[in-house]
Amino acid sequence: MADWEKSRHGLTTPRDAKQIKGLGLKVSAPEIPAELAANSVGCAECHLANPEQHADSFEHNGYRVHTVVTPTDCAGCHSQEVDQYRLNLMSAAYGNLMNNAVYRDLMKSINGDQKLVKGRLETTDADDLTRADSCLSCHGTKVEMTGLGNRETEFGAMMLPQFTGWPNNGVGRENPDGSKGSCAACHTRHQFSMELARKPDTCGQCHSGPDVPAYKVYKASKHGNQYASLNGDWNFQTVPWVVGRDFNTPTCAVCHVSLITSTEGSVIARRSHQMTDRLPWRIFGLIYSHPQPKEPDTSRLKNAAGLPLPTDFNGGLAATGLIDTGEQDRRRATMQNVCLGCHSRNWVDGHWSRFERAIATADAMTHTATEVMQQIWSHKLAKGPAQQASPFDEAVEKTWIEQWLFFGNSVRYSAAMMGADYGVFDNGRWYQSKNLLELKSWLDLHQRRK
Numbered sequence: 001m002a003d004w005e006k007s008r009h010g011l012t013t014p015r016d017a018k019q020i021k022g023l024g025l026k027v028s029a030p031e032i033p034a035e036l037a038a039n040s041v042g043c044a045e046c047h048l049a050n051p052e053q054h055a056d057s058f059e060h061n062g063y064r065v066h067t068v069v070t071p072t073d074c075a076g077c078h079s080q081e082v083d084q085y086r087l088n089l090m091s092a093a094y095g096n097l098m099n100n101a102v103y104r105d106l107m108k109s110i111n112g113d114q115k116l117v118k119g120r121l122e123t124t125d126a127d128d129l130t131r132a133d134s135c136l137s138c139h140g141t142k143v144e145m146t147g148l149g150n151r152e153t154e155f156g157a158m159m160l161p162q163f164t165g166w167p168n169n170g171v172g173r174e175n176p177d178g179s180k181g182s183c184a185a186c187h188t189r190h191q192f193s194m195e196l197a198r199k200p201d202t203c204g205q206c207h208s209g210p211d212v213p214a215y216k217v218y219k220a221s222k223h224g225n226q227y228a229s230l231n232g233d234w235n236f237q238t239v240p241w242v243v244g245r246d247f248n249t250p251t252c253a254v255c256h257v258s259l260i261t262s263t264e265g266s267v268i269a270r271r272s273h274q275m276t277d278r279l280p281w282r283i284f285g286l287i288y289s290h291p292q293p294k295e296p297d298t299s300r301l302k303n304a305a306g307l308p309l310p311t312d313f314n315g316g317l318a319a320t321g322l323i324d325t326g327e328q329d330r331r332r333a334t335m336q337n338v339c340l341g342c343h344s345r346n347w348v349d350g351h352w353s354r355f356e357r358a359i360a361t362a363d364a365m366t367h368t369a370t371e372v373m374q375q376i377w378s379h380k381l382a383k384g385p386a387q388q389a390s391p392f393d394e395a396v397e398k399t400w401i402e403q404w405l406f407f408g409n410s411v412r413y414s415a416a417m418m419g420a421d422y423g424v425f426d427n428g429r430w431y432q433s434k435n436l437l438e439l440k441s442w443l444d445l446h447q448r449r450k
C-alpha cells in the first residue's frame with residue numbers, strides 16, 4: 001500500500017501521462033479505455049481488469065476481483081511492452097523446461113528424490129512443491145486456482161481463492177488467464193519502478209549461478225565496478241536515458257533493454273522488452289553455443305538425433321528454428337551500437353573478436369569432453385543414450401555436465417561481459433582443462449580394470 005502510494009501509478013493518471021509526447025511517453029497503448037484514463041492507476045485498474053479472462057476472479061463487495069495480475073492486465077496501458085515481452089525467451093521459460101523431455105530428465109537428475117534401494121541409488125521425480133521451490137522459482141510456475149478458502153483478513157473473514165504454484169514471480173509463469181510471464185519479476189509490486197529494473201541486482205536474482213553467471217561476471221567487470229562506485233550520482237528516473245548525463249557505464253538494462261540517447265538527443269538504442277533482438281548468439285551451452293532460436297518456445301527445436309535440442313552432441317546445429325547469419329549480423333550491429341555510444345570502433349571490434357574466439361574455444365573443449373563421454377558410453381562403462389538411459393544420472397556424467405553447463409558457460413559469459421576471473425581460475429579455463437583430464441583418467445582407469 002505504502003509502495004503503491006509512492007509509485008508513478010499512485011501519482012499519475014493515464015490521461016496526464018498521454019500528454020507526454022516523443023520518447024518520454026510511458027503508456028504505449030494507442031487508446032486507453034475512457035473509464036481508466038481519468039484516475040490514477042489504483043487497485044481496481046489492475047485487480048479488476050479483464051474479469052472474463054480470469055479463471056481466478058472472485059466476488060468482493062459486488063466486484064469481480066483477482067489476485068494474480070498478469071501481462072494482459074498491464075496491456076490496457078502498456079501494450080507495446082507486453083507485445084515485445086511475448087517474443088522474449090523469458091516469457092516461455094516454464095514450457096521450455098516442462099515440455100522438453102531432455103530438460104525434464106536433467107531436472108530429475110538434479111532435484112529428484114534419491115533413495116538407496118537394495119544397494120542401488122534410485123531417483124524419483126520431484127513433486128510440485130519441490131519444483132516450485134527450485135527450477136520454477138526463476139523459470140516460473142503454472143498458477144492454477146484450486147477453489148475458495150476462508151481466510152482472516154484486515155477486513156474480517158473472507159472467501160479467497162487458493163492457488164497451486166503461487167506465490168511466484170518467475171519470468172515465464174503461466175497465468176490463470178492463459179497469458180505468460182510476470183512483469184513483477186523485474187518491476188516488483190507495488191512500486192513497478194523503472195529504477196529497480198535498470199539496476200543490475202534485479203537481474204542478479206536469477207542470473208547468478210555457476211550455470212548462468214552474468215551477474216557475477218558483471219560485478220567483477222570494469223563496468224560493474226564503476227557502477228558500484230558511482231551509481232549514487234546517476235539518475236535512474238529519466239526517460240529517455242541519456243548516456244554521459246544520467247549514467248556513464250552500462251548496467252544490464254543499458255546493454256540489453258533500455259532506450260538510450262546521446263546528449264544531443266539522437267537515439268543510440270530503442271527500448272526492447274524482447275531483449276533477444278540484441279543477441280546474435282545463445283552463449284548458454286545446450287550443450288554448445290549456437291545462433292539464437294527464432295521463437296521463444298525452444299521445446300519445438302529438433303537436433304540431428306531427433307532430440308528437442310538446438311545442437312547435437314557433436315556440435316551440429318538443428319536444421320531449422322535458429323536465426324540465420326543475416327539476422328545475426330543485424331543483432332550484432334544493434335548491440336555494438338550500444339557499445340559505440342561510449343567506445344571507439346577499434347575498441348569494440350577488438351573486444352568482439354576475443355569474445356567470438358572464446359565461444360569457439362569453449363565449444364571445442366566441450367566437444368573433446370563429449371568425445372571422451374561417448375567412449376565411456378560405447379565401452380558400456382556408463383549407460384547412455386544408446387541404452388535408452390539418461391545421459392545425466394551417473395557420477396561420471398555429472399563431471400561431463402559440469403564441462404559445458406558450468407565451465408564452458410563461465411568462459412563464454414566472462415568473455416562477453418568482461419569479468420576475466422570467471423574466464424580463468426573461477427569456474428573458467430582452469431576447471432575446463434582439469435575436468436577434461438579427470439574425465440579422460442576415469443575412462444583410462446575403468447578400461448584397464450575391465
Ligand code: HEC
Pocket residue numbers: 024025026027071074075078081082085090171181182183184185186187194197198239241253257258259260271273
Ligand atoms: C526481465 C526484466 C523485465 C521484465 C520481466 C519486464 N520489464 Fe519492463 N522494463 C525493464 C527495464 C530494464 C526497463 C527500463 C527500460 C529503459 O531504461 O528504457 C523497463 C521499463 C518498462 C516500462 C517503462 C517504459 C517507458 O516508456 O518508460 C514499462 C511501462 C514496462 N517496463 C512495462 C513492463 C510490462 C508491462 C512487463 C510485463 C509484460 C514488463 N515491463 C516486464 C525490465 C523488465
Ligand code: HEC
Pocket residue numbers: 001004009041042043044045046047067068069070167168169182184189190192
Ligand atoms: C499496476 C498494477 C497494480 C496495482 C495498481 C495494484 N496492484 Fe496489487 N498486485 C499487482 C501485482 C502484479 C501483484 C503480484 C501478484 C502476482 O503474483 O501476480 C499484486 C499483488 C497484490 C496482492 C497479493 C499479494 C500478497 O502479498 O498477498 C494484494 C493483496 C494486492 N495486490 C492488493 C492491492 C491493493 C490494495 C492495491 C491498491 C492500493 C493494489 N494491489 C494495486 C498489481 C497491482
Ligand code: HEC
Pocket residue numbers: 008009012013014015017020025026027036041045046069070071073074075076077078183184187192193194195
Ligand atoms: C490504467 C493504466 C495502467 C495500467 C493497467 C498499468 N499501468 Fe503502468 N503506468 C501507467 C501510468 C499512467 C504510468 C506513469 C507514466 C508516467 O509517469 O509518465 C505508468 C508507469 C509504469 C512504469 C514506469 C514507472 C517509473 O518508475 O517510471 C512501469 C515500469 C509500469 N507502469 C509497469 C506496469 C505494470 C508491470 C503493469 C501491470 C502489472 C502496469 N504498469 C499497469 C498506467 C498503467
Ligand code: HEC
Pocket residue numbers: 089096097103106107110111134135136137138139205206207208209212284286298299
Ligand atoms: C536462480 C534462477 C534459476 C534457477 C533456480 C534455475 N534456472 Fe534454469 N535458467 C536460469 C536463467 C537465468 C537461464 C537463462 C540463461 C541464459 O540464457 O543466460 C536459464 C536457462 C535454462 C535452460 C535453457 C532453456 C532453453 O531452452 O532456453 C535450461 C534447460 C535450464 N535453465 C534448466 C534448469 C533446471 C533443470 C533447473 C532446476 C534444476 C533450473 N534451470 C533452475 C535461471 C534459473
Ligand code: HEC
Pocket residue numbers: 089090092093094096097137138139169170171185186197198202203204205206207252253256257275276279281282283284292
Ligand atoms: C525471476 C528470474 C529472472 C529475472 C529477475 C531476470 N531473468 Fe532473465 N532469464 C530468466 C530465465 C529463467 C531465462 C531463461 C529462459 C529460457 O531459456 O527459457 C532468462 C533469459 C534471459 C535472456 C535471454 C537469453 C537468451 O540467450 O536469449 C536475457 C537477455 C535475460 N534473461 C536478461 C535479463 C535481464 C537484463 C534482467 C534484468 C533486467 C533479467 N533477465 C531478469 C530469469 C530471470
Ligand code: HEC
Pocket residue numbers: 200203204207214215216218219223250251252253255256278279280281282283284335416417
Ligand atoms: C557492456 C554491455 C553488457 C552488460 C553491462 C551486460 N551484458 Fe549481458 N551480454 C552482453 C553481450 C555482448 C552478450 C553476448 C551477446 C550474444 O550472446 O550474442 C551478453 C549476453 C548475455 C546473456 C545471454 C546469454 C545467452 O544464453 O546467450 C544474458 C542472459 C545476459 N547477457 C544477461 C546480463 C545480465 C543479467 C547483466 C547484468 C548483471 C548483463 N548481461 C550485463 C553485453 C552486456
Ligand code: HEC
Pocket residue numbers: 221222223226243244247248249250254255335336338339340341342343348351352418
Ligand atoms: C555508458 C557507456 C558505456 C557503454 C554503453 C559500454 N561501455 Fe565499456 N566501458 C565504459 C567505461 C566508462 C569503461 C571504463 C574506462 C575504460 O576502461 O576505458 C569501460 C570499459 C570497457 C572495457 C575495458 C575492460 C577492462 O577490463 O579494462 C571493455 C573491453 C569494454 N568497456 C567493452 C564494452 C563493450 C563491448 C560494450 C558493448 C557491449 C561496452 N563496453 C559498452 C563505458 C561504456
